[in-house]
């Protein structure tokens with residue numbers, strides 16, 4: 027099979043790395059790719075926001091199957107345009123992708139299907155939103171309704187801060203995404219993510235992971251795309267997972283099917299384990315970054331087979347196998363990320379890191395004259411397996427310490443919640 031992966035992050039490098047192991051694969055392309063994907067696949071210079079250009083490339087290169095990584099392409103409906111051209115594609119439809127593209131779409135579906143989630147109200151008028159806030163207490167959560175690169179959510183500790191967030195949204199801080207605003211009850215608990223493949227009908231739970239969204243140690247500092255992750259997340263017991271499948275995933279998939287917009291792709295459920303049971307924080311309509319990096323290191327089955335079955339409605343009967351080990355990944359980011367940062371600095375020291383169960387996935391990197399250069403905010407994902415999370419963490423940081431990149435930084439405490447839990 028001739029396969030094209032769309033995207034350029036650590037997620038896409040991890041997907042490409044796993045796809046490259048498939049006996050079904052004959053040739054692998056990544057558009058636009060990065061310094062890491064270029065080593066295992068052919069990087070393609072392609073504007074992935076130009077759907078006609080992507081379809082044109084697929085026809086020219088006789089691509090059999092396209093795997094779409096990033097949220098923006100899912101929400102823009104790239105999958106529909108590729109399928110219309112007669113090419114199989116792992117990517118939910120634009121209609122089903124609204125699960126990620128519109129917070130109020132998901133909230134309305136939760137209402138309709140009785141799915142546990144935070145109570146909420148949606149506002150298109152700033153004055154009505156502010157009036158409502160006057161009747162509430164903090165903490166409270168303010169969300170721009172549309173896609174805002176993970177930055178449209180404010181967990182406000184005071185009503186004053188909540189008012190500020192509402193005013194920012196309506197003042198255009200998140201562009202069109204902020205034209206309507208969701209105000210949500212604050213949920214108390216620990217967050218965990220569950221990934222489920224769905225072919226429109228059959229649901230196949232993959233595994234769990236826990237991300238670390240804040241930039242600095244101890245979960246402090248600004249929100250980022252994710253600074254590290256581990257899998258599996260032991261806090262999600264098999265009983266809890268069954269409850270989430272029954273109360274959250276199954277009604278979501280049924281609801282979308284009944285509306286005539288079945289979900290085909292990976293459903294990434296962000297969950298809060300509250301005292302009243304698991305509740306949905308949000309859905310993403312694609313794989314997580316950096317959660318994919320840890321999941322791919324643990325996956326023992328053929329990823330290409332699984333994704334193709336998802337895209338073609340033939341998932342029934344598949345049962346992915348996973349390593350019993352824990353995988354952990356740490357993101358090396360450019361100093362300044364998620365704010366302003368410089369690019370172009372040289373990265374060294376990666377040569378000696380080729381050990382069994384260790385992978386350095388690339389995100390914002392490029393190669394120039396044989397050198398590896400930083401080219402983005404999140405740059406490298408140092409990923410390792412260990413018999414338990416503490417061992418995985420030790421192995422990762424041993425590698426991190428060998429990488430020579432003075433312009434980068436990372437968190438030193440990825441996995442801390444699970445490590446503390448294991449100690450007690």
Ligand code: AMP
Pocket residue numbers: 144167176179181210211212213214217239296307308
């Ligand atoms: P989202 O983009 O919806 O995942 O929100 C980003 C982050 O904000 C989540 O990962 C949570 O940490 C936090 N968050 C969102 N909604 C809530 C809520 N209702 N209660 C508590 N925390 C929340």
Ligand code: GLY
Pocket residue numbers: 176237251252310313314315316317
């Ligand atoms: N790791 C968070 C995300 O992929 O949205």
